Amino acid sequence: CRPPQSLSFLFSFNKTISHSTHKRPNPKANASASSAAKQPMSEKARFAKTVLFVPPGVDPEEVTDEMVLPGSNIVVGPYAGHSQIKEVEFVKSSSRAKDCPKDTRPEFAILGRSNVGKSSLINALVRKKEVALTSKKPGKTQLINHFLVNKSWYIVDLPGYGFARAPDSAKTDWSSFTKGYFLNRETLVAVLLLIDASVPPQRIDLDCANWLGRNNIPMTFVFTKCDKMKASKGKRPDENIRDFQELIRENYRQHPPWIMTSSVTGLGRDELLLHMSQLRNYWDQ
Ligand SMILES: Nc1nc2c(ncn2[C@@H]2O[C@H](COP(=O)(O)OP(=O)(O)OP(=O)(O)O)[C@@H](O)[C@H]2O)c(=O)[nH]1
Numbered sequence: 017c018r019p020p021q022s023l024s025f026l027f028s029f030n031k032t033i034s035h036s037t038h039k040r041p042n043p044k045a046n047a048s049a050s051s052a053a054k055q056p057m058s059e060k061a062r063f064a065k066t067v068l069f070v071p072p073g074v075d076p077e078e079v080t081d082e083m084v085l086p087g088s089n090i091v092v093g094p095y096a097g098h099s100q101i102k103e104v105e106f107v108k109s110s111s112r113a114k115d116c117p118k119d120t121r122p123e124f125a126i127l128g129r130s131n132v133g134k135s136s137l138i139n140a141l142v143r144k145k146e147v148a149l150t151s152k153k154p155g156k157t158q159l160i161n162h163f164l165v166n167k168s169w170y171i172v173d174l175p176g177y178g179f180a181r182a183p184d185s186a187k188t189d190w191s192s193f194t195k196g197y198f199l200n201r202e203t204l205v206a207v208l209l210l211i212d213a214s215v216p217p218q219r220i221d222l223d224c225a226n227w228l229g230r231n232n233i234p235m236t237f238v239f240t241k242c243d244k245m246k247a248s249k250g251k252r253p254d255e256n257i258r259d260f261q262e263l264i265r266e267n268y269r270q271h272p273p274w275i276m277t278s279s280v281t282g283l284g285r286d287e288l289l290l291h292m293s294q295l296r297n298y299w300d301q
Protein backbone atom coordinates (compact mmCIF):
# COMPACT_ATOMS: atom_id res chain seq x y z
CA CYS A 17 0.00 0.00 0.00
CA ARG A 18 1.35 3.41 -0.97
CA PRO A 19 0.84 6.82 0.51
CA PRO A 20 -1.94 8.85 -1.12
CA GLN A 21 0.48 11.02 -3.06
CA SER A 22 2.17 7.99 -4.65
CA LEU A 23 0.86 8.68 -8.13
CA SER A 24 1.39 12.40 -7.91
CA PHE A 25 4.67 12.24 -9.82
CA LEU A 26 2.65 11.25 -12.86
CA PHE A 27 0.70 14.42 -12.60
CA SER A 28 3.61 16.72 -11.91
CA PHE A 29 6.44 15.43 -13.99
CA ASN A 30 4.98 13.69 -17.01
CA LYS A 31 6.43 15.20 -20.12
CA THR A 32 4.58 17.60 -22.29
CA ILE A 33 4.21 16.51 -25.88
CA SER A 34 3.47 19.29 -28.26
CA HIS A 35 2.23 18.59 -31.74
CA SER A 36 5.27 20.13 -33.38
CA THR A 37 7.97 18.28 -31.44
CA HIS A 38 6.18 14.96 -31.18
CA LYS A 39 8.01 12.16 -33.04
CA ARG A 40 5.84 9.58 -34.74
CA PRO A 41 7.50 6.24 -35.49
CA ASN A 42 4.37 5.09 -37.31
CA PRO A 43 4.65 5.97 -41.04
CA LYS A 44 0.88 6.15 -41.39
CA ALA A 45 0.81 8.70 -38.64
CA ASN A 46 3.59 10.62 -40.38
CA ALA A 47 1.54 10.75 -43.55
CA SER A 48 -1.45 12.10 -41.72
CA ALA A 49 0.75 14.57 -39.90
CA SER A 50 2.16 15.93 -43.15
CA SER A 51 -1.26 16.21 -44.74
CA ALA A 52 -2.45 17.91 -41.59
CA ALA A 53 0.48 20.29 -41.90
CA LYS A 54 -0.87 21.52 -45.24
CA GLN A 55 -4.16 22.39 -43.68
CA PRO A 56 -4.14 24.46 -40.54
CA MET A 57 -4.90 22.25 -37.57
CA SER A 58 -8.37 22.82 -36.20
CA GLU A 59 -8.74 24.69 -32.95
CA LYS A 60 -10.09 21.54 -31.38
CA ALA A 61 -7.20 19.36 -32.59
CA ARG A 62 -4.64 21.87 -31.40
CA PHE A 63 -6.39 22.03 -28.07
CA ALA A 64 -6.47 18.22 -27.75
CA LYS A 65 -2.80 17.95 -28.65
CA THR A 66 -1.48 20.60 -26.33
CA VAL A 67 -0.71 18.41 -23.34
CA LEU A 68 -1.06 14.64 -22.99
CA PHE A 69 -1.19 12.48 -19.89
CA VAL A 70 1.48 9.83 -20.36
CA PRO A 71 0.98 6.91 -17.95
CA PRO A 72 3.64 4.67 -16.42
CA GLY A 73 5.26 2.24 -18.84
CA VAL A 74 4.89 4.53 -21.85
CA ASP A 75 7.85 6.32 -23.43
CA PRO A 76 6.59 9.77 -24.39
CA GLU A 77 8.58 9.51 -27.61
CA GLU A 78 6.60 6.42 -28.64
CA VAL A 79 3.16 7.91 -28.26
CA THR A 80 0.96 7.74 -31.36
CA ASP A 81 -2.47 9.23 -32.00
CA GLU A 82 -4.04 5.79 -31.65
CA MET A 83 -2.88 5.58 -28.04
CA VAL A 84 -4.82 8.67 -26.99
CA LEU A 85 -8.34 8.01 -25.73
CA PRO A 86 -10.95 9.88 -27.79
CA GLY A 87 -12.22 13.07 -26.19
CA SER A 88 -9.36 13.24 -23.72
CA ASN A 89 -5.63 13.89 -23.32
CA ILE A 90 -5.11 10.42 -21.85
CA VAL A 91 -2.61 7.99 -23.34
CA VAL A 92 -3.37 4.30 -22.78
CA GLY A 93 -0.41 2.27 -21.56
CA PRO A 94 0.48 -1.29 -20.59
CA TYR A 95 -1.23 -1.10 -17.19
CA ALA A 96 -4.67 -0.67 -18.75
CA GLY A 97 -6.65 -3.85 -18.24
CA HIS A 98 -10.02 -5.22 -17.31
CA SER A 99 -12.20 -2.18 -16.80
CA GLN A 100 -15.84 -3.23 -17.01
CA ILE A 101 -17.95 -3.16 -13.89
CA LYS A 102 -19.65 -6.46 -13.12
CA GLU A 103 -20.96 -5.81 -9.68
CA VAL A 104 -21.19 -2.95 -7.27
CA GLU A 105 -22.32 -2.88 -3.68
CA PHE A 106 -22.90 -0.01 -1.32
CA VAL A 107 -20.65 -0.47 1.72
CA LYS A 108 -21.18 2.48 4.04
CA SER A 109 -21.66 6.18 4.59
CA SER A 110 -19.09 7.82 6.82
CA SER A 111 -19.27 11.22 8.42
CA ARG A 112 -15.55 11.41 9.12
CA ALA A 113 -12.45 10.23 7.30
CA LYS A 114 -11.53 7.98 10.18
CA ASP A 115 -14.87 6.18 9.92
CA CYS A 116 -14.21 5.09 6.32
CA PRO A 117 -13.84 1.35 5.66
CA LYS A 118 -10.55 -0.02 6.93
CA ASP A 119 -9.31 -1.57 3.74
CA THR A 120 -6.26 -1.81 1.52
CA ARG A 121 -8.20 -1.85 -1.75
CA PRO A 122 -7.69 1.19 -4.00
CA GLU A 123 -10.32 3.87 -4.40
CA PHE A 124 -11.33 6.80 -6.59
CA ALA A 125 -13.14 9.77 -5.13
CA ILE A 126 -15.85 11.58 -7.12
CA LEU A 127 -15.83 15.28 -6.37
CA GLY A 128 -17.55 18.32 -7.81
CA ARG A 129 -20.09 21.05 -7.39
CA SER A 130 -23.62 20.21 -6.45
CA ASN A 131 -25.59 19.43 -9.63
CA VAL A 132 -22.45 18.80 -11.70
CA GLY A 133 -23.59 15.23 -12.33
CA LYS A 134 -21.74 13.14 -9.73
CA SER A 135 -24.58 10.73 -9.05
CA SER A 136 -25.40 10.49 -12.75
CA LEU A 137 -21.78 9.67 -13.59
CA ILE A 138 -21.57 6.96 -10.96
CA ASN A 139 -24.81 5.43 -12.20
CA ALA A 140 -23.54 5.62 -15.80
CA LEU A 141 -20.24 3.98 -14.88
CA VAL A 142 -21.91 1.09 -13.10
CA ARG A 143 -24.79 1.02 -15.61
CA LYS A 144 -27.43 1.21 -12.94
CA LYS A 145 -29.92 3.95 -12.34
CA GLU A 146 -30.20 3.73 -8.60
CA VAL A 147 -26.75 2.95 -7.27
CA ALA A 148 -25.65 6.42 -6.26
CA LEU A 149 -29.04 7.14 -4.75
CA THR A 150 -29.00 4.19 -2.35
CA SER A 151 -26.99 6.17 0.13
CA LYS A 152 -28.47 9.56 -0.59
CA LYS A 153 -29.89 11.00 2.56
CA PRO A 154 -31.61 14.32 2.01
CA GLY A 155 -30.15 17.10 4.11
CA LYS A 156 -27.06 15.14 4.99
CA THR A 157 -24.47 16.27 2.59
CA GLN A 158 -21.48 15.61 4.82
CA LEU A 159 -21.12 11.95 4.02
CA ILE A 160 -18.46 9.89 2.35
CA ASN A 161 -20.17 7.02 0.52
CA HIS A 162 -18.16 3.92 -0.33
CA PHE A 163 -19.22 1.64 -3.18
CA LEU A 164 -17.23 -1.56 -3.69
CA VAL A 165 -16.77 -2.50 -7.35
CA ASN A 166 -16.04 -6.07 -8.49
CA LYS A 167 -14.98 -6.75 -4.91
CA SER A 168 -11.66 -5.15 -5.78
CA TRP A 169 -11.84 -1.35 -5.72
CA TYR A 170 -14.00 1.49 -4.48
CA ILE A 171 -15.84 4.41 -5.98
CA VAL A 172 -16.32 7.05 -3.31
CA ASP A 173 -19.11 9.58 -3.62
CA LEU A 174 -18.28 12.81 -1.80
CA PRO A 175 -20.54 15.72 -0.87
CA GLY A 176 -20.94 18.38 -3.53
CA TYR A 177 -19.48 21.79 -2.91
CA GLY A 178 -20.65 25.26 -3.88
CA PHE A 179 -24.29 24.99 -2.96
CA ALA A 180 -26.04 27.99 -4.47
CA ARG A 181 -28.12 28.68 -1.39
CA ALA A 182 -25.40 28.53 1.23
CA PRO A 183 -22.10 29.06 -0.51
CA ASP A 184 -20.11 30.23 2.51
CA SER A 185 -21.20 27.58 4.96
CA ALA A 186 -20.92 24.85 2.34
CA LYS A 187 -17.43 26.00 1.47
CA THR A 188 -16.32 25.98 5.07
CA ASP A 189 -17.80 22.56 5.73
CA TRP A 190 -16.34 21.19 2.57
CA SER A 191 -12.80 22.25 3.30
CA SER A 192 -12.69 21.00 6.87
CA PHE A 193 -14.51 17.82 5.98
CA THR A 194 -12.50 16.88 2.93
CA LYS A 195 -9.09 17.80 4.29
CA GLY A 196 -9.20 14.82 6.58
CA TYR A 197 -10.24 12.49 3.82
CA PHE A 198 -7.90 13.67 1.07
CA LEU A 199 -4.82 14.08 3.21
CA ASN A 200 -5.16 10.87 5.20
CA ARG A 201 -6.77 8.29 2.94
CA GLU A 202 -3.84 6.06 2.06
CA THR A 203 -5.75 4.04 -0.52
CA LEU A 204 -6.86 7.04 -2.60
CA VAL A 205 -5.55 6.47 -6.13
CA ALA A 206 -6.97 9.64 -7.65
CA VAL A 207 -9.76 12.18 -7.40
CA LEU A 208 -12.14 12.50 -10.32
CA LEU A 209 -12.93 16.21 -10.25
CA LEU A 210 -16.14 16.75 -12.19
CA ILE A 211 -16.49 19.98 -14.13
CA ASP A 212 -19.73 21.02 -15.83
CA ALA A 213 -18.82 21.60 -19.48
CA SER A 214 -22.11 23.34 -20.21
CA VAL A 215 -21.13 26.45 -18.22
CA PRO A 216 -18.08 28.74 -18.30
CA PRO A 217 -15.20 28.03 -15.87
CA GLN A 218 -16.27 28.55 -12.26
CA ARG A 219 -13.98 30.07 -9.65
CA ILE A 220 -14.90 27.44 -7.08
CA ASP A 221 -13.85 24.59 -9.40
CA LEU A 222 -10.53 26.26 -10.10
CA ASP A 223 -10.02 26.80 -6.36
CA CYS A 224 -10.76 23.15 -5.73
CA ALA A 225 -8.36 21.99 -8.45
CA ASN A 226 -5.68 24.27 -7.08
CA TRP A 227 -6.19 23.00 -3.55
CA LEU A 228 -5.79 19.40 -4.74
CA GLY A 229 -2.77 20.36 -6.82
CA ARG A 230 -1.08 22.17 -3.96
CA ASN A 231 -1.57 19.11 -1.79
CA ASN A 232 -0.22 16.71 -4.43
CA ILE A 233 -3.48 14.81 -4.68
CA PRO A 234 -3.62 13.16 -8.11
CA MET A 235 -6.67 14.28 -10.04
CA THR A 236 -8.42 13.72 -13.32
CA PHE A 237 -10.75 16.36 -14.73
CA VAL A 238 -13.98 14.72 -15.83
CA PHE A 239 -16.01 17.15 -17.91
CA THR A 240 -19.72 16.38 -17.60
CA LYS A 241 -22.79 17.24 -19.71
CA CYS A 242 -20.78 17.27 -22.95
CA ASP A 243 -23.96 16.30 -24.82
CA LYS A 244 -25.27 19.83 -24.36
CA MET A 245 -23.80 20.92 -27.67
CA LYS A 246 -26.42 23.42 -28.66
CA ALA A 247 -25.36 26.85 -27.62
CA SER A 248 -28.42 29.01 -27.55
CA LYS A 249 -26.73 31.30 -25.09
CA GLY A 250 -23.10 31.24 -24.11
CA LYS A 251 -20.42 28.90 -25.32
CA ARG A 252 -20.39 25.27 -26.38
CA PRO A 253 -18.92 22.60 -24.05
CA ASP A 254 -15.72 22.31 -26.09
CA GLU A 255 -15.24 26.07 -25.80
CA ASN A 256 -15.92 26.05 -22.05
CA ILE A 257 -13.46 23.17 -21.67
CA ARG A 258 -10.81 25.04 -23.61
CA ASP A 259 -11.33 28.12 -21.42
CA PHE A 260 -11.05 25.98 -18.30
CA GLN A 261 -7.84 24.36 -19.57
CA GLU A 262 -6.31 27.74 -20.23
CA LEU A 263 -6.96 28.86 -16.68
CA ILE A 264 -5.58 25.60 -15.30
CA ARG A 265 -2.50 25.91 -17.45
CA GLU A 266 -1.54 29.10 -15.62
CA ASN A 267 -1.08 27.12 -12.42
CA TYR A 268 0.22 23.76 -13.61
CA ARG A 269 3.42 22.95 -15.35
CA GLN A 270 1.77 19.82 -16.73
CA HIS A 271 -1.88 19.40 -17.33
CA PRO A 272 -3.61 16.65 -15.35
CA PRO A 273 -5.54 14.03 -17.32
CA TRP A 274 -8.92 15.20 -18.59
CA ILE A 275 -11.81 13.51 -20.37
CA MET A 276 -15.15 14.54 -21.86
CA THR A 277 -18.21 12.61 -20.69
CA SER A 278 -21.97 12.55 -20.89
CA SER A 279 -24.17 10.48 -18.66
CA VAL A 280 -26.95 10.92 -21.19
CA THR A 281 -25.17 9.54 -24.27
CA GLY A 282 -22.52 7.43 -22.51
CA LEU A 283 -19.75 9.50 -24.09
CA GLY A 284 -16.40 8.80 -22.40
CA ARG A 285 -17.75 6.10 -20.16
CA ASP A 286 -15.59 3.18 -21.37
CA GLU A 287 -12.61 5.46 -21.84
CA LEU A 288 -12.84 6.74 -18.28
CA LEU A 289 -13.08 3.18 -16.95
CA LEU A 290 -9.99 2.22 -18.96
CA HIS A 291 -8.10 5.21 -17.58
CA MET A 292 -9.11 4.25 -14.06
CA SER A 293 -7.93 0.68 -14.69
CA GLN A 294 -4.45 1.78 -15.63
CA LEU A 295 -4.10 4.04 -12.60
CA ARG A 296 -5.46 1.30 -10.36
CA ASN A 297 -3.34 -1.52 -11.77
CA TYR A 298 -0.21 0.56 -11.48
CA TRP A 299 -1.07 1.52 -7.92
CA ASP A 300 -1.98 -2.09 -7.10
CA GLN A 301 1.12 -3.81 -8.38
N1 LIG B 1 -27.63 16.81 -20.31
C1 LIG B 1 -27.05 16.22 -19.27
N2 LIG B 1 -27.55 16.35 -18.03
C2 LIG B 1 -26.94 15.75 -17.01
C3 LIG B 1 -25.76 14.96 -17.17
N3 LIG B 1 -25.38 14.50 -15.97
C4 LIG B 1 -26.26 14.96 -15.08
N4 LIG B 1 -27.22 15.71 -15.68
C5 LIG B 1 -28.35 16.37 -15.04
O1 LIG B 1 -27.86 17.29 -14.08
C6 LIG B 1 -28.67 17.28 -12.91
C7 LIG B 1 -27.82 16.96 -11.68
O2 LIG B 1 -27.29 15.65 -11.79
P1 LIG B 1 -26.83 14.82 -10.49
O3 LIG B 1 -26.18 13.59 -11.00
O4 LIG B 1 -27.95 14.67 -9.54
O5 LIG B 1 -25.74 15.84 -9.89
P2 LIG B 1 -24.93 15.70 -8.53
O6 LIG B 1 -23.57 16.23 -8.79
O7 LIG B 1 -25.01 14.32 -7.99
O8 LIG B 1 -25.70 16.72 -7.61
P3 LIG B 1 -25.77 16.76 -5.98
O9 LIG B 1 -26.14 15.38 -5.52
O10 LIG B 1 -26.81 17.79 -5.70
O11 LIG B 1 -24.41 17.19 -5.50
C8 LIG B 1 -29.75 16.26 -13.16
O12 LIG B 1 -30.89 16.94 -13.64
C9 LIG B 1 -29.18 15.37 -14.24
O13 LIG B 1 -30.17 14.78 -15.06
C10 LIG B 1 -25.26 14.83 -18.52
O14 LIG B 1 -24.23 14.18 -18.80
N5 LIG B 1 -25.92 15.49 -19.51
Ligand SMILES: [Mg+2]
Pocket residue numbers: 134135136
Ligand atom coordinates in the same frame (compact mmCIF):
# COMPACT_ATOMS: atom_id res chain seq x y z
MG1 LIG C 1 -25.81 13.52 -6.18
